[in-house]
Structure formats: C-alpha cells, structure tokens
Amino acid sequence: MTAQETRAATGLALVFAFRMLGMFMVLPVLATYGQDLAGATPTLIGIAIGAYGLTQAFLQIPFGMVSDRIGRKPVIIVGMLLFAVGSIVAAQADSIGGVIAGRILQGCGAVSAAVMALLSDLTREQHRTKAMAMIGMSIGLSFAVAMIVGPLLTKAFGLSGLFWSTAGLALLGLLLVLVWVPTPNARLFHREASVAGEAMASTLRNAELLRLNAGIFILHGLLMASFVGLPLALVEHAGLPRDEHWWVYLTALLVSFVGMVPFIIYGEKQRQMKRVLCGAVAALLLVELYFVVAGTGRTPWVLGVIAFFTAFNLLEASMPSLVSKVAPAGGKGTAMGVYSTSQFLGAALGGMAGGWLYSQWALDGLFIACALLALIWLGIAVTMREPPYVTSVRLDLRETTVPRADVVARLAALAGVAEVLVIDEEQAAYLKVDSQVLDRAALEHALAGS
CATH class of the missing domain: 1.20.1250.20 (MFS general substrate transporter like domains)
Incomplete structure (x- = not known):
C-alpha cells in the first residue's frame, strides 16, 4: 500500500x-x-x-x-x-x-x-x-x-x-x-462499495439475501433487547452493582473472541458456513432460555454472558462474508446497503420492544420473547442454501485492448470465474471468483489479449 x-x-x-x-x-x-x-x-x-x-x-x-x-x-x-x-x-x-x-x-x-x-x-x-x-x-x-x-x-x-x-x-x-x-482526485462509483439504484429490485427479490437480512435484523434486535435486561439481571440476580459490570463484559469478550475463531476457520476452510451459522443461532436460542432459569449467583450469569457474546460475535463476524458470497457480481455494495439498513432497523425495534416487554412481563418475559425470536431465525436459517465460496473482484478495463464484446467470454472461460458483469459506463468488469481455483496470471493474460 x-x-x-x-x-x-x-x-x-x-x-x-x-x-x-x-x-x-x-x-x-x-x-x-x-x-x-x-x-x-x-x-x-x-x-x-x-x-x-x-x-x-x-x-x-x-x-x-x-x-x-x-x-x-x-x-x-x-x-x-x-x-x-x-x-x-x-x-x-x-x-x-x-x-x-x-x-x-x-x-x-x-x-x-x-x-x-x-x-x-x-x-x-x-x-x-x-x-x-x-x-x-x-x-x-x-x-x-x-x-x-x-x-x-x-x-x-x-x-x-x-x-x-x-x-x-x-x-x-x-x-x-x-x-x-x-x-481523492476523482470519485469512483464502485459497485462493491456503493448502492446501485438499478440493482435494488433484484437485491430485494433475492431469497438468500433476504434470509441474511432477516438474520441481521433479528441479531441486532436480540442484542438491543437483551441489553435492556442483562444489566438489570446482573444487578438483581447476580448481585453485581452497576459499577462492576465492566469486568463481566471484559471477561466475556476476551473469551468469546478466542472461542469463535475455530468455528470461523472451520466454516471457511471446510466450506460449512451454513452449519456454523445455524449452530450459532441455536446457541443464541439456548442462551436466552438459559437466562430464564439461571437463578441467582455471579457464576451462572457470567457464564451466560460469555455464551451470549460468543454466539453473537461469531454471527456478527461471519454474516457480512455470507452477504459478499451470495450477492451477484456488481451487487455487493447494494446488498450491503440493504443489509446495514436491516441491521439498524433491528437495533431500533429491538431496543423499543425490549423496554416494553420488560415493563409488561419483567426479565423472564423479555428473555422468553428473545428466545422465540431466535427460534424464528433458526427456522429461516435452516432453509438457506450453502453459500457459494466466491469473492468479489473488480477489474479496470481502461487499459485493456481486448474488444468489449470479447471480455465477458474471455473472463467467463477462466477456471474459477463463476460470474462476470461488464459495466461499459464505468469501464469495469465485476467478477465472482473462487480464489482457490482462479489463476491470477491467466486472468491478467485474458485482459491483455494473450
């Protein structure tokens, strides 16, 4: 760089x-x-x-x-x-x-x-x-x-x-x-980072992206609703004054960051991200139910918070990668825009609903509602397909001498290239590629006309 x-x-x-x-x-x-x-x-x-x-x-x-x-x-x-x-x-x-x-x-x-x-x-x-x-x-x-x-x-x-x-x-x-x-000297419209209006309709019709959007909506809804209840539970049930909660979160985050790494490595290396996702959602469901029966005492609640953050951080870290894999060529920016919107809507409604649920049914009612929401997500997650293990690549076509009509055919013929989209106005090509298969040298030769 x-x-x-x-x-x-x-x-x-x-x-x-x-x-x-x-x-x-x-x-x-x-x-x-x-x-x-x-x-x-x-x-x-x-x-x-x-x-x-x-x-x-x-x-x-x-x-x-x-x-x-x-x-x-x-x-x-x-x-x-x-x-x-x-x-x-x-x-x-x-x-x-x-x-x-x-x-x-x-x-x-x-x-x-x-x-x-x-x-x-x-x-x-x-x-x-x-x-x-x-x-x-x-x-x-x-x-x-x-x-x-x-x-x-x-x-x-x-x-x-x-x-x-x-x-x-x-x-x-x-x-x-x-x-x-x-x-910058000039603004670059980059479909991997910006929302393309013409791609919005297809993004909103994509069933796999909709499942992921529903997932991030629920995940951040659960986060905000749980944080209406968890600080109160640490005071009422764990006997921890509010001034001491920081060490619980420090412990939980340190353990959860270490704990989630093997699952992410397994999911990516073994190409089992659907299994990892569904497992983490199921763990989140069980944690919310655990909060209902945890009783009193510091240890049960600290362990519960650790389990919650491990599942949450695993999902938070892996889901943007799934969106990138599922989004069509040239559609990643639009897909991530809708995904982020879903995330913030979930945060807003989760906080609001969490406060109301606590006012009506106290902590147990709040955590049971969160568990039901996680169960709905699990039902959505198990219906998703295993995502394609591809990454997004943008190629600048301004220097290539290959006729535009031949670019798509040349690129699509390469091993490891799953999808090609050429945007003439941008003088760019967007690809979805399997990086384990793609030969970068062959890609450069194809653009060079050799």
Missing part, C-alpha cells in the same frame, strides 16, 4: 471506530443509570437504547447516494457534526426524553456508506480488500472497547460525562477526515 492508501485506511478505520464507540458505549449502562433520569420508564429506556437505529436505517443509503453526487468528505463532515450535536444534546439532558432526542440525532450521522465509498476512491483494487478488513477490525474492536469503557466512564463521570466523551470522539473523527484522510 502507498503512503496515501495507508493514511486513508488507518484514518477511516479510526473514524468508524470513534463513531461506533459512541453508539455502543451506552448499551451496558443505559438500562441501569437511565433510571435516574426524569420521566424514565423501562419502555422509554428501551427507546433510548434503540432510537439511533431508526435514523441510521432511513439515512444510510440516501447519504451514500448523495456522496456519489457532491463528494464523500462533505457528507462525512456533516454526518460527524450531526453525531457530535446529538451527543451534546444527550449530555445536557436531565430527562429520558432529552436522551432519546440526542440518540435520534446521533443516528442522523449515517456516514458508513460514504466512508466505504471514500475508501474505494483512495485505494487500488489489489489493496482494497485489505483496507476494508482494517475497517471491519476497527468495528469489532470498538464494540469490545465500548462494552468495557462505557461502564468505567459512566461510573466516573455519569451518563452526562459518557455523552460528552462521545461528542469528543466525534470531533476527533471529524479532525481526522479534515487533516489526515487524503482527498
């Missing part, structure tokens, strides 16, 4: 991390500390937990499309400012209504699609997967850090201090965009 590519990848990974930190740090603390806010009820606390997801879901794809027209950086700058303003509103609030308003404003900073598009503008094809992996790692790490730092910050400075730190992180991310992240 060149110096510019390295700056782009590291800078945008940090922007993602700072933003996700601000989103997730409230999860382990809002159910307990939120009770001190004026007008707080379980239902309203649940709404505060999930409120950011509503605006994220509705603005994610439009912001990405706007960035195709006016540029990536202006959209990202506006988004980070909105996120900072939402954090300040929540920091100054002394009522649950004010926190909800702040969370809704935080969600208006829906810059994920614009960030990914900017990364595509600033990196070459051969390094893009590496750069995107850096962003994926930053998201996972930010979630882990948020689970630990959120309780510690709130213990030291209260909810107000937590939201002020979130505003500071947003402004730090804004500074990175302005000073550190390079400005």
Whole structure:
C-alpha cells in the first residue's frame, strides 16, 4: 500500500471506530443509570437504547447516494457534526426524553456508506480488500472497547460525562477526515462499495439475501433487547452493582473472541458456513432460555454472558462474508446497503420492544420473547442454501485492448470465474471468483489479449 492508501485506511478505520464507540458505549449502562433520569420508564429506556437505529436505517443509503453526487468528505463532515450535536444534546439532558432526542440525532450521522465509498476512491483494487478488513477490525474492536469503557466512564463521570466523551470522539473523527484522510482526485462509483439504484429490485427479490437480512435484523434486535435486561439481571440476580459490570463484559469478550475463531476457520476452510451459522443461532436460542432459569449467583450469569457474546460475535463476524458470497457480481455494495439498513432497523425495534416487554412481563418475559425470536431465525436459517465460496473482484478495463464484446467470454472461460458483469459506463468488469481455483496470471493474460 502507498503512503496515501495507508493514511486513508488507518484514518477511516479510526473514524468508524470513534463513531461506533459512541453508539455502543451506552448499551451496558443505559438500562441501569437511565433510571435516574426524569420521566424514565423501562419502555422509554428501551427507546433510548434503540432510537439511533431508526435514523441510521432511513439515512444510510440516501447519504451514500448523495456522496456519489457532491463528494464523500462533505457528507462525512456533516454526518460527524450531526453525531457530535446529538451527543451534546444527550449530555445536557436531565430527562429520558432529552436522551432519546440526542440518540435520534446521533443516528442522523449515517456516514458508513460514504466512508466505504471514500475508501474505494483512495485505494487500488489489489489493496482494497485489505483496507476494508482494517475497517471491519476497527468495528469489532470498538464494540469490545465500548462494552468495557462505557461502564468505567459512566461510573466516573455519569451518563452526562459518557455523552460528552462521545461528542469528543466525534470531533476527533471529524479532525481526522479534515487533516489526515487524503482527498481523492476523482470519485469512483464502485459497485462493491456503493448502492446501485438499478440493482435494488433484484437485491430485494433475492431469497438468500433476504434470509441474511432477516438474520441481521433479528441479531441486532436480540442484542438491543437483551441489553435492556442483562444489566438489570446482573444487578438483581447476580448481585453485581452497576459499577462492576465492566469486568463481566471484559471477561466475556476476551473469551468469546478466542472461542469463535475455530468455528470461523472451520466454516471457511471446510466450506460449512451454513452449519456454523445455524449452530450459532441455536446457541443464541439456548442462551436466552438459559437466562430464564439461571437463578441467582455471579457464576451462572457470567457464564451466560460469555455464551451470549460468543454466539453473537461469531454471527456478527461471519454474516457480512455470507452477504459478499451470495450477492451477484456488481451487487455487493447494494446488498450491503440493504443489509446495514436491516441491521439498524433491528437495533431500533429491538431496543423499543425490549423496554416494553420488560415493563409488561419483567426479565423472564423479555428473555422468553428473545428466545422465540431466535427460534424464528433458526427456522429461516435452516432453509438457506450453502453459500457459494466466491469473492468479489473488480477489474479496470481502461487499459485493456481486448474488444468489449470479447471480455465477458474471455473472463467467463477462466477456471474459477463463476460470474462476470461488464459495466461499459464505468469501464469495469465485476467478477465472482473462487480464489482457490482462479489463476491470477491467466486472468491478467485474458485482459491483455494473450
């Protein structure tokens, strides 16, 4: 990677991390500390937990499309400012209504699609997967850090201090965009990172993608609903004061990150990702039922939280890869846009429903409802096909001397190429390839006309 590519990848990974930190740090603390806010009820606390997801879901794809027209950086700058303003509103609030308003404003900073598009503008094809992996790692790490730092910050400075730190992180991310992240010379419409309007209908009709969209909707719904109940259960049943929850999450995340790795390796190497997915969903179902019968005491609840995070992190890490495998050539960006929208909608409705369920049927009713939702997902997951083990590749055709009419035939004839789409307006070809079979040298020869 060149110096510019390295700056782009590291800078945008940090922007993602700072933003996700601000989103997730409230999860382990809002159910307990939120009770001190004026007008707080379980239902309203649940709404505060999930409120950011509503605006994220509705603005994610439009912001990405706007960035195709006016540029990536202006959209990202506006988004980070909105996120900072939402954090300040929540920091100054002394009522649950004010926190909800702040969370809704935080969600208006829906810059994920614009960030990914900017990364595509600033990196070459051969390094893009590496750069995107850096962003994926930053998201996972930010979630882990948020689970630990959120309780510690709130213990030291209260909810107000937590939201002020979130505003500071947003402004730090804004500074990175302005000073550190390079400005591209031109915008590249990249169908692996951007939403193509003409691909939307086929994406919404694709049964396999719909199963994955339903899955991520349910997964984040379960996450938000569970975090209405888990902090309360750690206080009521495990006897852990809210100031001590951080070490439970630290233990759970460390164990879960190690525990999920063998399953991901097995699924990818042995090409058994459907089996791994269904197993993780079944584990999530059993964990939710376990929470109903766990009784009292620290050990049962710590073990339950570890099992929950192992299943959750395994699913969270593996599902984007499944979307990439299933999406047609040239359709990955659109598929990921719909997938992200489903994720944020799940987060919004999960938080809201979780608060209401707790207010009606207490912790047992909440966890039973989560188990039923996981059972529905398991029914959906077992009907999916084993995904094709292919990756997406974009080829620049501006330098090739091969006539356009021959490009598709030449590329499709190569061993390991499953699908080819040539977009004349972009002077690019999008391929789905089996990397274990494809001969890269043969691919270069085909484009060179030899």
